[in-house]
Amino acid sequence: MIVSSTDLTQRVNASVQTRHSGILELNPKSIIINPPANDIYPIEVTSIEAGYTTILLSIDPAIADVYDAFIRVTSLHSIELYHFSEVIGWIYFVAWSVSFYPQIYENWKRKSVVGLNFDFLALNIIGFTMYSIFNCGLFWIPSIQDEYFEKNPTGMIPVLTQDIFFGLHAMFATVVTITQCFFYERANQRVSWTARGIILVFALFLLISTIVAAATDKLTWLDILYFCSYVKLAITLIKYIPQAYMNYKRKSTVGWSIGNIFLDFTGGALSMMQMMVNAHNYNDWQSIFGDPTKFGLGLFSVVFDIFFIFQHYVLYRQSRKDVAADPEKPEKTGKDEIL
Structure with a gap:
């Protein structure tokens, strides 16, 4: 609806339109408001197709x-699918x-971290720190x-309370x-020196970007937050490689929790399922195929989880039996280098 004011001193033509065609039908699309005016003009909005759009006033x-x-208006195919997506x-x-x-x-049960790759941990803490900086900055800092x-x-701030907590x-x-580990x-x-070098590159990239943002107007603080998110994405792509390689060199997954992998696989698979459900419900396949980053990263993680499961139960299951049969037998540690 459009609400007019008594301050109106001349005739005005108020028009409404949608940013994306074919999703909503507006009736009427134009209203003539004559002064003096202090009235409410209803506009009927009818959903034609599922999708996202914005009603604009001129x-x-x-x-x-x-x-x-x-x-902002969201039109969906099914409220049941909406609730199903929420549960997922x-x-x-x-x-x-x-x-x-x-x-x-x-680690606590074994009183040992042998078998857990330190490169994975180093990259993981950097990745989640960058993720949290992005979320907290965009969620809590008004200037950003x-x-x-x-x-x-x-637009809407793309950060939820769950993102902050996670x-x-x-x-x-x-x-x-x-x-x-200490x-x-x-x-x-x-x-490894390889992981240290990667972390150093990320640190220099963010440090230089921050200096540029602070000293010039070439970059905004929002840009810096996005750079943090890019570092997180890059780390997600590479962080599993050291652990997979270490398992291969040791010919063992002892010390690397398979429970972690099953839960990560569950989360990744359900995350992709939710994206597919939402894409159908909101007729928004562009969110997957037009910008495949999020879906691709989820798929990449799931593929690595499947590989870890294959290592654990197929390739190196004998090593677990050997440790179970002789708990006092020293474990092969191997080197935790990426390359």
Whole structure:
């Protein structure tokens, strides 16, 4: 609806339109408002197709700023699919949140971190730190939110409370795991020079970007947050490689919790399922095929989880039997280098 004001001193033609055609039908699309006016003009909105769009207002003559006069509208195929998607979302949120603890328990039970790759831990803590910086900055800092809305006037902040909790909790759980490495048996394991070099590159990239943002107007603080998210994405692509390679060199998965993998697989698979359900329900396949980053990263993680399961139950299952038969037998540690 459009609400007119008694301050109106001249005749105005108010028009509404949708940013994307074929999703909604508006009736009427144009209203003539004559002064003096203090009335409400209803507009009927009918859904034609599922999807996302924005209803925009324009007036002629332009006697007022209507830049912020818009309504975001979501049209869906099925409310049942909407609730199903919500359930999927909470299940994979819980699965991913709990997935850190089987490894922590495994380390505590064995009083050893032999078999857990330190490169994986180093990359993981950097990744989740970057993820949390992005989420917290965009969720809590008003100046950065202003920058976001300046670039996306009709957009919504793409960070939820669950994202904040998951990122900070993931940092906490990873720090707990890293702390265990200082107190439990670890043999000759260490963070490899390859991983240190990768982390140094990321650190220099963010440091230089931050200096540029602080000293010039070439970059905004929103850009810095996006750079943090890009580092997180890059780490997600590479962080499993050291552990998989270490398992291969040791010919063993002893010390690497399979419970963590099953929960991560559950979370990743359900995350992709939710994306598919939402893409159908909102007729938004572009979110997957037009920008495949999120879906591709989820798929990449699931593929690695399947590979770890294959290592654990097929390739190196004999090593687990050997350890079970002779718990006092020293474990092969191998080197934890990526290359």
